[in-house]
Amino acid sequence: MKYIDEFNDxxxxxxxxxxxxxxVTRPWAxxxxxxxxxxxxxxHGIDQLLPDEVELIHGPGCPVCVTPLEVIDKALAIAARPGVIFCSFGDMLRVPGTDRDLFRVRSEGGDVRVVYSPMDALELARRHPDRExxxxxxxxxxxxxxxxxxxHQARRLGLANFSLLVSHVRVPPAIEAVMTAPTCRVQGFLAAGHVCSVMGTAEYPDLAERHRVPLVVTGFEPLDILEGIRRAVRQLERGEHRVENAYARAVQEDGNPAARRMIEEVFEVTDRSWRGIGRIPDSGWRLTEAxxxxxxxxxxxxxGIRTEEPAVCRSGEVLQGLIKPTECPAFGTSCTPRTPLGATMVSSEGACAAYYLYRRMDTTTRKEMSPVG
Structure with a gap:
């Protein structure tokens, strides 16, 4: 890739x-x-530029959105404690817990800081040995x-005042959960290229074979996505179900071996709850005993954390691909980026935020628009 414009042509x-x-000769999802x-x-209006036979279903691919409410409430409880510097990426600060968010904790006196890397938090631990x-x-x-x-660095440097509140999730078990759900309509997947750039594609062939679905590793620019869709539709029309790498400029079959070794040394696989979905076996990581x-x-x-989701919020159904954001009665009314009911309206990767940001309340004219223009 020389210029990003090459993938927006x-x-x-x-x-x-x-x-x-x-x-395409028949409907595919x-x-x-x-x-x-x-x-x-x-x-870019890609879903509305596609032929009517091709439907795109938005999956649980937003890490902020799937962080369970219980973990959010634990973060709020820790951040409110005296002597704690609580560090987070910025998109977590407005994710609503049961009764408040990290912005509220900060306004009430908690030391909540936005950082751009976990290494920034590590540096804070080095500079403030008297704080957690x-x-x-x-x-x-x-x-x-x-x-x-x-x-790993905290242990090597002897920074006993540094800790991680872990809520890591893994994509392959989520695909398994989607395919085994009784409401599943999905017939093929566009796999996340950045995930595969780290982990490779070794876990995907078994999923494709067992569930008889094509799995196409895809990038993020308009042409990447269209090429992924083209390959998935071609497989479906031919009755094929295999893994294809349409993002070869970034993804190798074995991913990034050095990154995988670091993960395997520090984390171990565990069951993990996903917000709006529930518990998925082997779908997360936690720190190893070491x-x-x-x-x-x-x-x-x-x-002793007790959680309660807003009754009117249907973000769980959005995350499962059961409804589009505009089908939620709270969308754009009681739920907006300024007054979010669920994480899908807060996160920069949330489906509700995407629909709100790009004004998808009116969907009548996009078919006539120029591709990616």
């Missing part, structure tokens, strides 16, 4: 769309498993190596 987009239209891809799809520094470690496989490295001293959940013994 309208003429190439038209050719891919024409190829998809020429290939594909799911993208990445919030970044969802935003690109909605921003906690980093909110959320995300899919993409953020796990950096968070693992921070814990690094348990840096586990904020154990260090602060945050127990």
């Amino acid at each position: 309208p003429e190439l987009a038209r050719k891919l769309l024409e190829d998809i239209r020429a290939t 594909l799911m993208e498993v990445c919030g970044g891809q969802t935003h690109s799809i909605i921003r 520094v906690v980093f909110f470690g959320i995300g899919f496989e993409t953020t796990a190596p950096a968070n693992a490295m921070a814990v 690094f348990r001293a840096h586990d904020a959940e154990h260090r602060f013994d945050v127990t």
Whole structure:
């Protein structure tokens, strides 16, 4: 890739769309498993430029959105404690807990800081040995190596005042959960390219074979996504179900071996709850026993948390691909980016935020618009 514009070329987009239209003969439902891809799809109107036979279902690919309410409430409880510097990426600060968010905790006197890397939090721990520094470690496989490295470095440097509140989730078990749900309509997947750039594709062939679905590893620019859709539709029309790498410029079959080794040293696989979905076996990571001293959940013994989701919020159904954001009665009325009821309206990768940001209340004219223009 020389220039990002190469992957936004309208003429190439038209050719891919024409190829998809020429290939498809019956309805197909594909799911993208990445919030970044969802935003690109909605921003560029890709879903509305596709032939009517191809439906895109937005999956649980937003790490902020799937962080369970119980973990959010634990973060709020820890951040409110005296002597704690609580560090997080900015998009977590407005995610609503049961009765408040991290912005509210900060306004009430909690030392809540936005950082751009777990290493920033590690530096704070070095500079403030008299304070407990906690980093909110959320995300899919993409953020796990950096968070693992921070814990690894904390132990190496003897920074006993640094800990990680872990809420890491893994994509392959989520795909398994989607495919085994009784309401599943998904017939193919666009797999997240950045996840595969870390972990590789070794876990995907079994999923494709057992559930008889194509799995196409896809990037994030308009042409990346259209090419992923083209390949998935071609497989479906041919009755094929295999893994294809349409993001070869970033993804190798074995991913990033150094990053995977760091993850395997610091984390171990565990069951994990997903907000709006429930508990998925083997779908997350936690710190291994060797690094348990840096586990904020154990260090602060945050127990007795009772959670309650807003009754009107249907973000769980959005995350499962059961409804589009505009089908929720709270969308754009009682739930907006300024007054969010659920994380899907807060996060920069949330489907509700994408629909709100790009004004998808009116969906009548996009078919006439120029591709990716």
